[in-house]
Amino acid sequence: MEGKTLVITNEYDFTDLSERKIVLSLTCDGKTIDTKTLQICLAPHKTTTLEIPFDLPKSCKLGCYVNLSMLDGENEIAFRQFELPIKRNEVVPCAPLALTESNTHILAEGEHFRYSFSKLYGNFDSIIVAGQEQLVKRMQWTVWRAPTDNDALCKQRWMLQRYHLTSGKIYDIAVCGNQITVKGSLSGLSRMPFLHYTEALCFYEDGTVDRKIDVKIPEYIHDFLPRFGLEFAMPQENAAFRYFGCGPMESYCDLHAHAPMSYYESCAELEYVHYVRPQEHGNHYGVRELSLADKLQFTSGQDFECKVCAYSTQNLTAAEHTDELHTDGNTYVRVDYKVSGIGSNSCGPDLKEKYRLDEKAFTFSIRMNPILE
Numbered sequence: 001m002e003g004k005t006l007v008i009t010n011e012y013d014f015t016d017l018s019e020r021k022i023v024l025s026l027t028c029d030g031k032t033i034d035t036k037t038l039q040i041c042l043a044p045h046k047t048t049t050l051e052i053p054f055d056l057p058k059s060c061k062l063g064c065y066v067n068l069s070m071l072d073g074e075n076e077i078a079f080r081q082f083e084l085p086i087k088r089n090e091v092v093p094c095a096p097l098a099l100t101e102s103n104t105h106i107l108a109e110g111e112h113f114r115y116s117f118s119k120l121y122g123n124f125d126s127i128i129v130a131g132q133e134q135l136v137k138r139m140q141w142t143v144w145r146a147p148t149d150n151d152a153l154c155k156q157r158w159m160l161q162r163y164h165l166t167s168g169k170i171y172d173i174a175v176c177g178n179q180i181t182v183k184g185s186l187s188g189l190s191r192m193p194f195l196h197y198t199e200a201l202c203f204y205e206d207g208t209v210d211r212k213i214d215v216k217i218p219e220y221i222h223d224f225l226p227r228f229g230l231e232f233a234m235p236q237e238n239a240a241f242r243y244f245g246c247g248p249m250e251s252y253c254d255l256h257a258h259a260p261m262s263y264y265e266s267c268a269e270l271e272y273v274h275y276v277r278p279q280e281h282g283n284h285y286g287v288r289e290l291s292l293a294d295k296l297q298f299t300s301g302q303d304f305e306c307k308v309c310a311y312s313t314q315n316l317t318a319a320e321h322t323d324e325l326h327t328d329g330n331t332y333v334r335v336d337y338k339v340s341g342i343g344s345n346s347c348g349p350d351l352k353e354k355y356r357l358d359e360k361a362f363t364f365s366i367r368m369n370p371i372l373e
Helices: 151-162 313-318
Strands: 005-009 021-028 031-038 046-049 064-072 075-083 107-110 113-118 123-129 137-142 166-176 179-188 193-205 209-216 227-235 240-245 261-268 284-292 296-308 330-339 363-370
Touching: 075 296, 137 166, 227 363, 240 296, 284 330, 330 363
Parallel strands: none
Antiparallel strands: 005 046, 021 031, 021 064, 064 075, 107 113, 113 123, 123 137, 137 227, 166 179, 179 193, 193 209, 209 363, 227 330, 240 261, 240 284, 284 296, 296 330, 296 363
16 A cells, blocks of 8 residues: 555456455444445556545544455455544543652542552552442553463563563652652563563543553663563453454554454453463454453553453463363453564574564553543
8 A cells, every 4th residue: 555545466466356256445443434345457466556435534543444355256365454644633632640658659539539649569550430349459560471382482582581470679669749759660570680670651631541661671681572562460340341442353563464453342261272282372453442341541642562362371371271271250351562472483584573573762652541431
């Protein structure tokens, strides 16, 4: 796609594209606005251009796309999605919220929400929305994901760094107005820190929390990270969720051509992928909005990744067979800056560098707000 023009090449050796049906659809924020069916006469190995035959919206909330499907009879045999250069509207939070502080916690309270932020751990250990607790286990910044079969080699390096046994250290927490500033690090058990960060959290009267974390990786860390993001557990009734991103099947930075951007609804149980051996699964790439049980929402101006699972990361890591997987009544959630790709290293080459989380410095901004409707 070039601007508002589609470039179409017929890569068949003998078949003219007139023998196939082309369906174009325009979607905005997950809703189909218009659809057109075309017959394109194009000889094998020839190229043509096609102006997008739609009136485009002036703005959108999450994204505007043109979807192209090629059908042989009623069967879809090819699909591509193209994002349009449409301005995304920015939602501005309301007035700043005053915070209260005790020896161990910082509290943010409104009419329908109450957040408790632990000074010891540098994260939320309670989030109450409309009178209901949303956390079973506190939020934490983590880097581990259950290894896949393709991670057989790098898994050993990750475990030597104790990424699966990570703890956080908080050096300083300061409160100024509606903002909390946290300085901390992550390290594996009996290891030097592999990550240092400074995070700013800004609170607003409607319950919105804007989080911005600046991360630096020391030069002595030579391997890439499995992932980086927030991880927490919610009550079982929070298993249902809705997201705008790549779906409905699992997707990763190197595995998402099959998963168009749109709104999808799912639940933790449906996200499980029955691999022969339990492993990482159910991730969603390119996410711009995640709503959990109509109670808690995450959005960002930068694409992020998410996962909602019925099994803990520790259970998925330890289980060698599916009968060793056990639910504990909780739903496990990840909201990630980035997840390293899946690759093919069980019998193929190493994961390509462009799919690795190997940046030495990066910034992740995420907005959390209660859903009060």
